[in-house]
Amino acid sequence: MRDGIEETITEAPRPKLHYPFEHGPRPGEAIDVAPGVKWLRMPLGGSLAFINVWAIEEDGGWAIVDTGMGGSDTQQAWRKAFAESLGGRPVTRVFVTHMHPDHIGMAGWLTRKFQCRLWISRLEFLMCRSLAADTGREAPADALTFYKAAGWDEEALENYRAKFGGFGRGLHALPDSFQRMSDGDEITVGGRLWKVVVGSGHSPEHACLWCPELKLFISGDQVLPKISSNVSVFPTEPAGDPLTDWLTSLARIKTRVPDDVLVLPAHNDPFHGLHARIDHLIAGHERGLARLSELIAEPKRAVDVFHVLFRRKIDQWVLGMATGESIAHLNCLLSRGQATTVTDSDGVVWYRAAA
Structure with missing residues (x-):
C-alpha cells in the first residue's frame, strides 16, 4: 500500500524538472512555499x-494537509513543529489526500487533539476503515488463492500469513466522522480558493488540491x-x-x-514541470506494457514478469507490491484485448499475448 518500489524501467531520459528549494525542512522546521503555506516533513521508516x-x-490556526504515519515518532515531530514552527496555534481542520497510513496515520490524533474535522473523499475514508478492520485477522482464503494464482510458493504464502493484518498498525484510531471532498469541489482555505482534483489507480479516490491564485498543486502520491x-x-x-484508472487520471489532470x-x-521535493512529468509517467507505463506484451508471447505467471517492469531484484520485502503492480499491468493488457x-x-494463472 506504499509508494512504488522504484520507477518502472524506462529507456527515455527523465524530464528536466525544476526544484526551487535547495533543501527540505529539517525536523521541527517549516519552509514557506507560498504566502500562508508551509512545508514540513514527518519521519517514515524505510527507503x-x-x-x-x-x-x-x-x-484561528492551521489547516493541515496529510499527517504522517501513526506512532510516537510522528507525534513527537508534530509537537516539535507546533512549538517551533507553527507558533503554538491550533489545527483548524485536517485534509487527507488518501487512505494510506503515511498520509492518514495521524489524522485521528490531530482531529481529537484540536477538536477539528477530517476532510477526505468518501471512498478513501470507507476503504481505510475496511482495511483497518483487518488488523489482527488471519489471512483470508481468497487472498491466499489470489497469490497462489500469481505463482507464489509456500514460503511466500507463509510470510504473507504472518504479516497479514498490519495495515491498522500504522494508524492512530481513525476519526468517527468526516467532511466529504469530491472531484470539482471548491473549498476556501486561508481566504483562497482551492479546487479538488480527484485521481485514482494508486488509491480509489485520491484528492489533490489546486490553488489557482497561488499556482500551487498539492499532488499527494498522484504525481x-x-x-x-x-x-x-x-x-x-x-x-x-x-x-487504466491511473493513466486516465494522469491525462485528465494534465487537461485541468x-x-x-x-x-x-x-x-521528494516541490518542483515545476507538472505536464512533462505526467507525460513521462504515462510513457513509462506504456513502454512497460509493450515489453510485457512481447514477454508473454510464451505463457508466463505474474511472478515471471518482474524483470521487465522493475529495476531492482524483487525480494520478500517487496514481493507483494511487485506482484500487485505486475498483475495491474497484466490486467490492463487483458482489458485492452491484448492478453x-x-x-x-x-x-496458477498463466498469461499469454492474444493472437
Whole structure:
C-alpha cells in the first residue's frame, strides 16, 4: 500500500524538472512555499525516510494537509513543529489526500487533539476503515488463492500469513466522522480558493488540491517527481484494472491543472514541470506494457514478469507490491484485448499475448 518500489524501467531520459528549494525542512522546521503555506516533513521508516505535509494558515490556526504515519515518532515531530514552527496555534481542520497510513496515520490524533474535522473523499475514508478492520485477522482464503494464482510458493504464502493484518498498525484510531471532498469541489482555505482534483489507480479516490491564485498543486502520491507510485491489484478485487484508472487520471489532470503550478508532492521535493512529468509517467507505463506484451508471447505467471517492469531484484520485502503492480499491468493488457489467461490444475494463472 506504499509508494512504488522504484520507477518502472524506462529507456527515455527523465524530464528536466525544476526544484526551487535547495533543501527540505529539517525536523521541527517549516519552509514557506507560498504566502500562508508551509512545508514540513514527518519521519517514515524505510527507503522514503519522510513524507511531506503542508500547513495552510487560516483564521484561528492551521489547516493541515496529510499527517504522517501513526506512532510516537510522528507525534513527537508534530509537537516539535507546533512549538517551533507553527507558533503554538491550533489545527483548524485536517485534509487527507488518501487512505494510506503515511498520509492518514495521524489524522485521528490531530482531529481529537484540536477538536477539528477530517476532510477526505468518501471512498478513501470507507476503504481505510475496511482495511483497518483487518488488523489482527488471519489471512483470508481468497487472498491466499489470489497469490497462489500469481505463482507464489509456500514460503511466500507463509510470510504473507504472518504479516497479514498490519495495515491498522500504522494508524492512530481513525476519526468517527468526516467532511466529504469530491472531484470539482471548491473549498476556501486561508481566504483562497482551492479546487479538488480527484485521481485514482494508486488509491480509489485520491484528492489533490489546486490553488489557482497561488499556482500551487498539492499532488499527494498522484504525481511524484522521482518515483512512480505503486499501482496494484489486490485480492479484494482480483479482476480490477487500476492501471487504466491511473493513466486516465494522469491525462485528465494534465487537461485541468496548468503547467505553471508549483507541485507539492508527498515525497521528494516541490518542483515545476507538472505536464512533462505526467507525460513521462504515462510513457513509462506504456513502454512497460509493450515489453510485457512481447514477454508473454510464451505463457508466463505474474511472478515471471518482474524483470521487465522493475529495476531492482524483487525480494520478500517487496514481493507483494511487485506482484500487485505486475498483475495491474497484466490486467490492463487483458482489458485492452491484448492478453488471455489460462488457469492450470494447481490454480496458477498463466498469461499469454492474444493472437
